[in-house]
Amino acid sequence: MTEKKTSPESGLSGSAEQAWSQILEIVKGRIPLQNFNTWLKPTSGVSIDSEVFLVCAPNKFAANWITDKFLEIIQEAVAAVLGAPRQIEFICSPDGGENLSTSPPTPIFNMEQPKPPVSARLFQDSQLSQRYLFENFVVGDSNQFAHAAALAVAKAPMQTKYNPLYIYGGVGLGKTHLAQAVGNYARMHFTNLKVLYVTSERFTNDFIDAIAHQRTAEFARLYRGVDLLLLDDIQFLTGKEATQEQFFHTFNALHQAGKQIVLTSDRSPREIKGLEDRLLSRFQSGLVADIQPPDLETRIAILQQIVHLENQSVSFDVLTYIARNITRNIRELEGSIVRLLAYGSVTGRELNLSFTQEVLREALGGSCTINNDVIIKAVCAHFKVQAEQLKSKRKTAELARARQVAMYICRKHTGSSLKTIGEEFGGRDHSTVIHSIGVIENDMKFDFSLRHSIEAIEASLKA
Template sequence: MTLQKEKKEFWTRVKELAKKNIKPQSYDFFIEPAQLLEIENDIATIIVGAKFHKDFWRSQEGLISTAGFEVFDRPIRFNLLSEEEVSEKIEQEMNEPDSLDEAPALATPEFTRLNPKYVFDNYIQGEGNKWAKAAAFAVADKPGDVYNPLFIYGGSGLGKTHLMHAIGNEILKDNPHSKVKYVSAETFVNDYVNATRKGQMAKFEETYRNLDILLLDDVQFFSDKEGTQNEFFNTFNTLHDRGAQIVLTSDRIPQELNKLEERLVTRFSWGLTTDITAPDYETRMAILQTKSESSNLEFPQETLSYIAGQIDSNVRELEGALNRVEFVAKTNNQTIVNIDTASEALRSLKSNMQQPLSNLTVKKIQDEVAKYYHISTADLVGPKRPKEIAFPRQIAMYLIRELLALSLPAIGNEFGGRDHTTVMYAHKQISEKMKNDIDVQKDVDAIKRLFQ
């Protein structure tokens, strides 16, 4: 789902919840005329009819929180603007000088765009990111001397952006006078387009080509944008020739960046290319333990273990799951979060996140489970019932049910024509073990990774 669709779904959900919980007269007067302007950094900016409408909206915080968790899997705060204030703001912005005319001081957040919260100290290291973190730390220690450019790739929500900010913050800590700038590829494109339109290319080049450190996020956004690619090619060459450090991130390796000029792809590969993969069980537990420490609720180890066993895709969804569990616990006035609460909170979340694996089949699951437990596939699906075969068989049935959503009778047929009640029992047994048995959680996690 795209961000625009999510925003639309969020606002629709806010209005649906309001209709259910607010008197029709109040809904028509306060809610219906309001508009969602934007959602940025998990803050929804809402335009209301008049200034006195703000008091009513402030009392509806629950609507925003609930809709935020349902759509984004995390809490959404909100900022209110009256129509009068919006008009005043537009007029003020029209009278202000352009950002390229008056550049902010170099070490300020306005210029660097660095988030001070993202540092190496709070970046949880695991098997999936240890090489990327090591490379990032080396770059921060000696910018421009090693791994230039540093190209980090991996899926969404795995911590690439955190590492980029950590590099910038570490460099500024050692040398506050360094010219450091973090920017998304989309922002670079917008800056270039605006500079071209306003005849301010000299100022654009002065901003980007005089940097000591350029941290460019999501470079795949340059695909199919010939003008921007040419400009970045020249910017890259200027910076690299000066010994400035360049760090790039993408969702794929340089060679797989479609519709990107070959000369750029070649330059992206000059330094070091390293990846970040989904966090393993131990890393997910470390992340949850760290995040839960800042909560005013108590999360027992078995509850964190359950969450870690359920969410295995990326860090962002893992943190969103923890936020959702905390939200449900607070709604239920709990101070100690148990597994039942976590299970309730994650039930709908898991169904929304579940993505079918297009190449996955029953046979592949059976083969991989058999191989993992060092038994034959024939024994796995056959009539033998010793524990060393029966347990892997239950695991296989559980995974087929969870990942392929086959019916119970259909799964039974894949295991020598077993009755659907046998499959039901197997699924229930493993589901229960997934709540508090760390060994089973690790086994299931390891097997699922074989399918990715």
């Protein structure tokens, strides 16, 4: 954390504000809109000099989050707009950042500019984030195999048959977490190892920089001198023939020297188009492990861990509601709970289900305005029955099915407790609700008509 000796000019600098707006436009196109609106939209440019760009964030929590998540993207945008890199420093004012002139704000910390890509610092700074550890990786059926393989490599780098270890899966499922956890574990337990984590984009940029400055020999020496290379998002090498050639030789040099390689991608080697066959065959020569979207229990566990780390308290119903509505992307899951905690901290409001629906309305595609009454009306309209019939004790096949569907959708879209849902349907026991939800979840696997009915009801709710 670096503090400035002098205070920024009172009020917002016009040039700084204009430049920051242009920077935000670039960043906006590279990150999810929800993340941009939550974290970056409330920021503002304060002042610029030849070395420092001073930016105001709403609070320290937001500044920490921005630095942790968006550092590289912001730095690239700053260089693009200003024509040269700047050191970025965040400040927050005592009144939350709305009035900078009341008293001099205090810098929170600074984001250092990237070091020269081709230098011995690659060995001093492995580019690893200390937040990615095996200890805080939530293991479930969807990622158990990949986690076990990564842990085996971390405990015995250069000694397993898993070389390379190739981890693939959809966006935001934990590939980067596992790759960096391998590096952090290795650095902690094997202090003499030279560990380097890079994205394929960084590898490409380093290679281009080396060509431009006639330092390709140094580039090759440095990248081929590591003991553990962790390369993230290998699919982005597609179409880059010269970079592929360079990585091919880097891979061979490391592999033949018995060094460990860990690769990640958003697809299996067979599904990557635009990479040379000789690279793809090498990717498959070790161990290929996939990560699937987490199941409900794992998603809830992830949310519980985040809440625990933030030393907060959130009800199980709220966590279940979020987990049921965000099903495929862990980053979105994390972003939603962090957004909720941040809003709760700023407003001082109770983190109940109603507040959660209000805060996460945009993230959940408008479903946050849905409640049990609205769902019951939509189900009744679809099945052409009356609400009183759904809540009655009648058990005709038609009513039973409509009631089960209504209970299932209530649980999915409102996060209401089993007891609350049971009370909505004539005071039924929570075990009846569990049974109904289970029946629908099972039948949807093979009953396409049922699936279409539920999709139609959900579409009507969002409309």
